[in-house]
Amino acid sequence: MLFFDAHLDLSLNALAYNRDLRCSVAEIRQAEHGMTDLKGRGRGTVAFPEMRSTGIGLCVATQIAGCMKPPGPVAAWNSPQQAWASTRGQIAWYQAMEDDGQLRQIRDGDALETHLTQWEHDPQNTPIGYLLSLEGADSLRTLDDLHTSHQEGLRALGPAHYGIGRYALGHDCDGPLPAIGVELLKEMDQLDMILDVTHLSEPSFWQAIDLYQGPIWASHHNCRALVDDPRQLSDEQILALIQRNAVIGVAFDVWMVVPGWQRGLTTHEDLPSAHLTDLARHVDHICQLAGNCRHVGIGTDLDGGYGNEQTPADLDTISDLTNFMKRLQDAGYGQSDLDAISHGNFLQFLRTAW
Secondary structure (H helix, E strand, C coil): CCEEEEEEEEHHHHHHEEECCCCHHHHHHHHHHCCCCCCCCCCCCCHHHEEEEEEEEEEEECCEEEECCCCCCCCCCCCHHHHHHHHHHHHHHHHHHHCCCCCEECCCHHHHHHHHHHHHHHHHHEEEEEEEEEEECCCCCHHHHHHHHCCCCCEECCCCCCCCCCCCCEECCCCCHHHHHHHHHHHHHHHEEECCCCEECHHHHHHHHHCCCCEECCCCCCCCCCCCCCCEEEEEHHHHHHCCCEEECCEEEECCCEEEEEECCCCCCCCCCHHHHHHHHHHHHHHHHCCCCCCCCECCCCCCCHHHHHCCCCCHHHHHHHHHHHHHCCCCHHHHHHHHHHHHHHHHHHHHHC
């Protein structure tokens, strides 16, 4: 089965965690044995060999470098100039992985179809396709940088991350877009970019939905009806996204999957019932609201600043996406539904957008 993962922080892991993603997950874990400088050390879940063997032929790969307040533990800088420089390094890493035959950037519909044909015929020797996205817009010194990034292949952008950003407020804040955020959306519209509403504060979400005329998705989000937190999408937000023909990628971060999980405190011994079956309920909730399976996909956010200490108990590495499909099958989803959720919905989204 082909998988399309709509959110992987690959360059963050390569440059902030100093992980050589060409190595296996087991090799990376062994190299980090005993390290405690960052959350998730020695418990990573993502590497190119596991992605390829699992069938992850396409992903949305991020650049991330913010100036938000309060700052996070990684990818947080004191000036836009520093953040911009960080994204320059991330671009250089993606290009190095292309030169090494590991990755292939997908910029348009023709490249997408060519890649899919090659992957179907020889998945083990075809580079993993990636669509470049920017998570949080803080690194854009001015809107001129948006045009530079678009020329480099940036095709999706989420204006917010955590906290108070330069262009938008994160989900943990309350308020509308600043004037520069509105200008950002106008420029993105002119460039026919994809707006990622993930992490937007709720007032900013509704403002963005109203202002933006181009394609919209939510790359890594779960349902507030099942886990009551502002990071999640309310039913009203999900219905609004369905109206815009969006696709929502469900995230594998366990505190977004089951209620009661406190990051950094709760362990699987405390909540042993947190499993992939619980994440399947989020998929089902979106499908029930939509009345079909066309608006949900996968946006794992695996290794997005955490490791398997903060994933469902039955997920050890990204290879367990296949087990997630089995959970959905057990819940009554047929093969056509599984194909849509694993890759078809996001592919159709891109074909329509491009």
